Amino acid sequence: MNHRSENLPIDEMKVRHYDGSAAHSVKDRIIRELPVDIFINGNKTITIACAGIHLEELAAGFLRSEGIIKTSGDIENIDVTYDMDAVHLSIRGHHGTSRDRSIFSSGARETISGTQRKALTTTTRIAASHARELMANHLASTVLHSMTHGTHCTSLFDADGTMIISREDIGRHNTFDMIGGYALMEDMDCSDRIIATTGRVSSEILFKVWKLGIPIILSHAVPTSRAITTAETAGITIIGYMRNQTMRVYTHEERVIFL
Numbered sequence: 001m002n003h004r005s006e007n008l009p010i011d012e013m014k015v016r017h018y019d020g021s022a023a024h025s026v027k028d029r030i031i032r033e034l035p036v037d038i039f040i041n042g043n044k045t046i047t048i049a050c051a052g053i054h055l056e057e058l059a060a061g062f063l064r065s066e067g068i069i070k071t072s073g074d075i076e077n078i079d080v081t082y083d084m085d086a087v088h089l090s091i092r093g094h095h096g097t098s099r100d101r102s103i104f105s106s107g108a109r110e111t112i113s114g115t116q117r118k119a120l121t122t123t124t125r126i127a128a129s130h131a132r133e134l135m136a137n138h139l140a141s142t143v144l145h146s147m148t149h150g151t152h153c154t155s156l157f158d159a160d161g162t163m164i165i166s167r168e169d170i171g172r173h174n175t176f177d178m179i180g181g182y183a184l185m186e187d188m189d190c191s192d193r194i195i196a197t198t199g200r201v202s203s204e205i206l207f208k209v210w211k212l213g214i215p216i217i218l219s220h221a222v223p224t225s226r227a228i229t230t231a232e233t234a235g236i237t238i239i240g241y242m243r244n245q246t247m248r249v250y251t252h253e254e255r256v257i258f259l
Contacts, residue, residue, distance in 0.1 A: 009034075009051040010148060031150035033170055037086045038062070040094055051144075051151070051169050054178050055080045058169075059087040061181030065208050068094060072185050119235035122215040124159050124192050126239075127257040128247065134161055135218050135242045138196040141166040145198070152199040154179055156214075159192045172199035176208045183212060190214045201227045201238060210234045216255060218242060223250055 009032040017026045034052040038045050038059050050058060056078050063069045069091060076090035126134075134157055142153040145168060154175035155166040167178035175197070183190055194216045195209060201223035207230070209217050219240040223231070228250050231238050237252040249256050 008144065008147075009053050010144070029148045031144060031148040031170055034085050037084075039086060039088045040068070040091050042088075048174065050171065050174050052082070052085065053169070054167060054181075055082075055087050057167070057178040057181030057185070058174055059089060059181065060184050061177030061179065063089070063091070064180050064184050065177055065211055069184070072187055075185075117210060117234070119233060120191070120210070120213060120215045121235060122191060122255075124194070124215055125255045125257055126159075126194065126216055126237075127259060129259060130161060131218055131239055131247065131256070132242065132245065134194060134196055135220065137161075137163055138166070138218070139198070139220065142168060142198065144168045152197065154195060154197045154199075156183070156190070157194045157196065159194065164193070172197060173204065173208070175199075176205060180208060180212055194218065197221075200224065201240060203227045203230050206230050206234065206236065206238075209236060222248075 010029050011032050012027050013030050014025055015028045016023045032051055033049055035047045036050055036052060036055060037047050048058065048062065059078065060075060069075060074092050076092050079088045138153065138155040141155055141163065142151065144151045145153060151168040151170060152172035152175055153166060153168045154172070156164045156179050158164060165179060165182050167175045169175050169178065179195065191213045193214050195214045196218040198220045200221040201217060201219050203224060203226040206227040215235065216237045219238070220242055222240045223238050228238065231251040235252065237255045238250040239247050239256065240250060241248045
């Protein structure tokens with residue numbers, strides 16, 4: 001097996017750099033993009049564009065988000081073939097085919113609605129100053145982005161601010177699935193955790209957070225209007241547009257302590 005996952009997913013390419021007065025040929029670090037095929041019980045299910053790292057977490061987290069699996073016990077085996085850019089999963093009790101692709105694209109995430117999932121309740125609260133510290137630590141963990149400026153990053157924290165895991169990829173959705181896959185395989189309860197992201201919080205991202213049971217999300221960017229209305233129903237606090245000393249609380253501000 002080729003252990004490419006242990007290496008940085010970066011390619012060096014020649015580009016033209018314009019410095020304001022002249023153009024020069026320079027070598028630039030470019031984040032790698034690979035199409036990775038996901039197979040369930042021998043059937044190709046979907047192809048995910050990603051950086052080609054943490055593929056076990058990515059595949060498991062994606063299937064968890066889509067409702068195909070619920071616990072780590074649903075996975076009998078995961079085999080990653082890096083030289084073929086593929087992940088083969090044996091899923092207990094799953095009888096789908098390659099037509100699963102249409103299930104995913106037709107909105108399996110939309111079934112995670114307020115009528116089918118309960119709003120999150122938690123005693124977890126966060127001070128605004130603590131939220132700023134977590135965002136600073138999160139941004140400091142974006143190693144690939146600092147080298148390529150081509151990734152998003154998501155980090156999971158304990159309520160006390162300890163970083164549990166940080167994941168980067170070319171797509172922000174992938175980073176949330178990696179976090180979800182890690183939590184799944186570690187049998188981790190996320191009900192008192194805090195998640196931070198560099199990217200925009202869309203309704204799709206919000207559904208992933210809801211599925212994980214995480215009550216507070218911090219974003220360097222902003223949420224969409226649908227994410228905000230969904231978060232109100234889901235019982236999730238969104239703190240966004242976190243820049244320097246400022247932030248905006250979009251939902252469930254009762255969990256945020258302003259000093």
